[in-house]
Amino acid sequence: MLSLSIASAIIDEALAEARRRSFQPLAVAVLDAGGHLIAYKREDGAGIVRFDIAYGKAWGSLGMGFGSRELSQRAAKNPTFITTLTSVSGGRMIPSPGGVLILDADKKVLGAIGISGDVGDNDEIAALAGIAKVNLFPAP
Template identity: 50%
Template sequence: MGQITLSQANAIIAGAFAKGAEARLNPLSVVVTDAGGHLIAFQRQDGASFGRAQIATGKAAGALAIGASSRRLGVMAEERPWFLGAFTASAPHPVIPAAGGVIVVDASGAFLGAVGVTGDTSDNDEAAALAGIAAAGLKAQG
């Protein structure tokens, strides 16, 4: 199985920040993790609050933990809050149930890692994550 390199992680972050600038989003924070949810790279734009690292990591790790984007976690929180509460209490990494966490896959669909973005609306965070993944020449889970 492959992995996201530091160079690719930095390209993802730069691409997400470029999308944020283009769309005039609030200051973003972007984390890139490996397939186990472990940090590869993180950057926080000027003006972003200090808690954004934990939020971005929680979005990325949550996506990896359930095998789908963190948007799905948000739906689960509405549909089955008792289940999500139990899941987050037992998860090895913090989990944030909101859009902005996207899984990065290889050509066969195997997980390479994830991207978590926070700072604007959840929909805009997710759009920035997707733009960053594309800018690095990688593929988001479909």
């Protein structure tokens, strides 16, 4: 289960990595496996639409079962399919890097993180750092 405290820690670590690298101000959303928002933060200076983009990156990752980088690559190869997915999802899928699945030790999906504010590659770097630096599986 992805708790509020773990989701918050993932966000804080992602933002810390972004500050270390001097990325543009970010918005970060963490969703549970059902696509429900657990936690969200927006840095000062991040645009007001950044929430929708961050949420869409995470939601699209959950909806398709892979990160939004893969969704972006598939969009480039088959734009008609992505246009259809965007329509079917009510515009919630954002095919740009920055959406990453959060998995347990058995590769079961716990949720997803979505980040928006810098270029997609940098958004993804921060997302991966946030997940990597949080101990999702503490020893019993």
